[in-house]
Amino acid sequence: MEAHFITGTGTDIGKTWLACALLRHWRAEGRRPxxxxxVLSGFDPLQPQASDAGALLAALGRDAGPAGLDAIAPWRFAAALSPDMAAAREGRRIDFDDLVAFTRRVVAAPQRPLLVEGVGGVMAPLDATHTVRDWIAASGLPCILVAGSYLGSLSHTLTALAALAEVGAGVTAIAVNESPDSTVALDATLETLSHHAPGIPRVAILRASPRAGVARLAGLLS
Structure with a gap:
């Protein structure tokens, strides 16, 4: 399946960076991803190009103007908080049914490859009763789980996998971004994950030379 939900073990783990790398890889192959x-929090309307949505649009070769932003990120909030908190600060709420319907409309369109990027981590709250995990389950899409190699990442990654398994969400691959200044070797993280999540491909994304890892991940998504 060439449509995937890209989620992470937490916020600022590299979901958008990896999504952009995949989009550029596919475009270099002559494809039209x-x-x-x-859902986007921490959005500054005066600097839309600096947002995650702006980065995705740039990777797609599109402008970060109002039309482009509305097309890919209709729920935008200023506060850099969890989505439920960011929405509440503006007197708004995320209607979960509307979010799922929007996602399904995009998935139903023929353009592939397609990435649906979540917000925060797997269990980030969207409202008083739903988390990103519920959104993933309702979308019916398999996941790319983005993790790090920092101390503590193994627990976060395995917890995220367990949470996804509880709702029957499939995981196509675990992409392990090499964490800066980590005391844990990336290879050691991958090896431990191979014991605890043996059925899921693990892809190393090296900071100094990410291209090979991105290409391997792109191959797994085809």
Whole structure:
């Protein structure tokens, strides 16, 4: 399946960076990928190009103007908080049914490859009763789980996998971004994951030379 939900073990783990790298890889192959990030917090309307949605649009070769932003990120909030908190600060709420319907409409379109990027980590709250995990389950899409190699990442990654398994969400691959200044070797993280999540491909994304890892991940998504 060439449509995937890209989620992470937490915020600032590298979801958008990896999504952009995949989009550029596919475009370099002559393909016409698509991507959306429907929910976005920490958005500055004066600097839309600096947002995650702006980065995705740039990777797609599109302008970060109002039309482009509305098309891929209709739920935008100023506060850099969890989505439920960011929405509440503006007197708004995320209607979960509307979010799922929007996602399904995009998935139903023929353009592939397609990435649906989540917000925060797997269990980030969207409202009082739903988390990103519920959104993933409702979308019916398999996941790319983005993790790090920092101390503590193994617990975070395995917890995220367990949470996804509880709702029957499939995981196509675990992409392990090499964490800066980590005391844990990337290879050691991958090896431990091979014991605890043996059925899921693990892809190393090296900071100094990410291209090979991105290409391997792109191959797994085809």
């Amino acid at each position: 698509a991507a959306i990030k429907p």
